[in-house]
Amino acid sequence: MFTQEDNERLCRVGPGQPMGEAFRRFWIPFLLPEELTADGAPLRVRLLGEELIAFRDTEGKLGLLDRYCPHRRVDLFFGRNEQSGLRCPYHGWKFNTEGKILEMPAEPENTQMLQDTRIKSYPIIEWGGVIWAYMGDPAHQPEKPPLMEWATVPSTHRYVSKRLQRTNYAQGVEGGIDSSHVGILHGRLDPEKEHLPFRQKQVSPVTTVPYLAMDTAPKFFVRPTDHGMTIGARRNASENEYYWRITQFLLPFYTMIAPQQDNGTVMGHSWTPIDDHNCWVFTITWNGRRPLSAEELSYSTVHTETKDDGSYEPLVGAAKDYGIDREIQRLHTTTGIDGIGLQDTAVQESMGPIVDRSLEVLGSGDAAIVRFRRMLLAVADELEKTGEVSAANKPELYKVRSAGVVLPHGVDFQEGAAEYIHVK
Template sequence: MLSHDDNERLVRVGKGTPLGNLFRLYWIPFLPSADLAKDGQPKRIRLLGEDLVAFRDSEGRVGLVDQACPHRGAPLIFGRNEDCGLRCVYHGWKFDVTGAVTDMPAEPVRSRLKERVRIKAYPCRERNGMIWTYMGPDQAELPPLPNLEWNLVPPEQVHISVRVQECNWLQAVEGEIDSAHAPLLHGRLDAQGTTSAWIQKRDLRPTFECVKQDFGMSIAARRNYDANTLYWRVNQFLLPFYTLVPPLSPFPDLSGHAWVPIDDENTLCIMFSYHPSEPLSPKTRQIFAEGHNGRESGHASRHALVQHPVTVPYAGYWTKYNPQNGFQFDYQAQQTTWFSGLPGLWVQDGACQSGVSPIFDRTKETLCSSDTGIAMTRRFILEALGAYRDHAVRPKGVSDPDVFMVRAVSLRLPPEDSWVDVGAPFMRAKLGADFGYEL
C-alpha cells in the first residue's frame, strides 16, 4: 500500500503539483485531427486540470487557448471561428492561435489595448491524425515529439479510439500493466456456467519480474506453457502515461493506451491497436469500430459513445457505460456466460479501474505478489518526481524521442532462457519491421 502523501503525489495533476509539473515536460496527445475543421466548431478541452478550447483556423493551424475571454470571462466555446481567429461573441474580441488579440471592435480605433492583452495559448503539432500540445515551461525551445510507433506507422496499419473514463489516470494505468487479471476478468464460463473446470485448465498464478528501463518499466508475467516451455508476456509502462500490451495469437496486433489526465478524476483514454508491418484486416477494423455481437472489444465502438453539450470537455467521447449506470452489469450473463457479467473487454477493465471512487485511497489496499509490477511502477514514478522536483533532472524521454521506440512482447522460451536477454531485440521498435518472433 502507499502512504497518503505518496498517493497524493501520484494522482494530482494540476499546475504546480509535482506530477503536473513532470507531465508538462512532455508533448501530450489530446484530440484526433479529424475533430477540427477549418473555421469549424471549436471543442472544449480539459488537460491536466486546465480548461481550454481547441479550434482550427482558416489556414489549417490548430489553436489551443484558454476557455475564458480575458475581457469579461465569456466562454470562448461559443466563439465564432472565422478569418484566422476565434472571436468572442460577447464583445467581439478576436484571438489567433498564438493567443494574440487581433481585433477589438468595441474599442476606439487608436486604442493600443490589444497590444497588451494576450490569452493563454499552447503550441500544437499534428502527426498521423493526432493533435499534440506542449504545456511545459520551454515554450521558446520546444522538445521533439515522441517517436511512438503507433503514431508513426501508416494509417492502414493502425486503429485509434478515444473515450473518457471517470477515474484518475493512475487507476487506469495500473489496470493495464496488471497481467494477472486478464484470464479471470475477461474470461467465459464453461458450458454449465461454472468456473471450476475453466480455472483448472489455466495457469492463473503467474510469476512476475520487473526491470527498470530508460523509458519506464518492463513488467513480465511468466506462466507455464508446457513441460518444456515458459510463456512470457511483457507489458510496458512508458513515462509519462503510456502502456503497451503484447500481441496474443490469433490476434496479431500490438496495442496500448495513452492515459491522458483530463483532471484528477477523469482520464482521456486514447487506445491504439496496430500491426507493425501489415495493414489491419477489414474484420479487425470492423470489430474495433462496431463491437462484436453487441459487446465491446478493447476499443470503444461508435455505439458506445454518447453526445454531451458543447460546454462539456470532450463532449463526444463520453460513453453509455459508466459508474452511474453500473457499466450496464448483467447478473444473468454472469451466471451463464461471462465471468464478470460486464459487456465487453474495455468495459470490464473500465469498471474495475474506476473502482469505488474516482481516486482510490491506496492506504486501504492489500497488495500481493501479483502486484509486483504495480508497486515497482509507482516507485519508479515517485523517483522520477523526486529527481525533477529536487534536482531538476528530467526523464530521458523528454529530450530523446527514440526512448519511446518500444514494443510489448509475448515469448515462448525454454526455462533456461532469460526473457530480458532474448526479448531485448524484440522490445525495440523498428519502423516497418515485423514482430521478429513467432506469435
C-alpha cells in the same frame, strides 16, 4: 505502505502540483483530429485540470487557448471561428492560434493594449492519428512527441479510439500494466463446468493463447528502463518452456497489451489526465508491417463503443451498471459485462475516482504497480531537484513494443524476445 500523502502526490495533476508539473514537460495526446474542423465549432477542453478552448482556423492551424477571454472572461466556446482567428462574441477581441490578439474592435484603433495583451496559449500538433499539446515551460519543450510505433506507422496500419473514464489516470495505468487480471477479469467460463471450482472452469479470454487460462497466477519480472519499465509475466507453457507476455509502461501514462502472436497486432493505451478525477482512454491498435484488416478491428472488444454526442462516454456506462447480465456472469464470464474495455472501466470506476491506496492489501501480482507508483514519484522528485524530466526529452526511448512469446526455460525474456520488443 503507500500513504495518503504519496497518493496525493501521485494523483494530483493540476498546475503547481508536483505530478502536474512533471506531466507538463511531455507532449500529451488529448484529441482526435476529427474533433476539430477548419472554422468549425471551438471545443471545450479540460486537460491537466486546466480549462481551455481548442479550435482549427481557416488554414487548418490548431490553437489551444485559455477558455476564458482575457477581457472580461467570457467563455470562448461561444466565440466565432472566422478568417484565421477566434473572435470573442462580447466585445469582439480576436485571437490567433498562437494566442496573439489581432483585433479589439471596441477600442480606439492602434491601441497599445493590442501589443500588451495576450491570451494564454499552448503549442498543439497533429501527428500519429491524434492531437497533442505541450503545456509546460516553453524553454523545456521537447522537439518531438515520443516516437511510439503506433504514431509512426501509416494511418492504414493503425486504429485509434477514445473514451471517457471517470477515474484518475493512475488507476487506468495500474489496470494497463497489471497482467494478472487478464485471465480473470476478462476470463470466460465453461458453462459445462458450472459446478467445478473457479480455476477449473476458466477458458482463456484469448483463444489463441491457451496459457492464460492454464496458468492464472503468472510470475512477474519488472525491469526499470529509461522509458519506464518492461514487465515480463511468465506462465507455464510446457515442461521446458514458459509463455511470456512482455509489456511496457512508458512514462508518463502509456501502457501496452501483449499481442496474441509473436509478431502480431499490438494494442496500447494512453491514460491522458483530464483532471484529478477523469481521464481520456486512448486505445490504439496497430501493426508495424501491414494495414489492419477489417476483421482485426471488429474482433477487438478492447475498444469500447461510446456515445456519438462528443462526450465519448461509454454507451453503456456506470448509470446502467455497464449492462451487467447476471445470467451470463453465472455461466459464461467472470463479470457478465460485455467487452474487455468496458470490463476494465467497470472495475476501475467502481474503486471511486481516486482509490485510497493506503487501504489496499497488495500481493505478488501487484509488483509492477508498486514499481510504477515509486517511479512516478521519482519523476516528480527529479523535476523538483534538478528542474528536468529526463525521459521527456528522449523521443527515441519510445521505440519499443509488447510481445507474447514462448521461450525455453533459462532464457532471459528481454534477450529472448529482443527482435520483437525493439522497433527498428
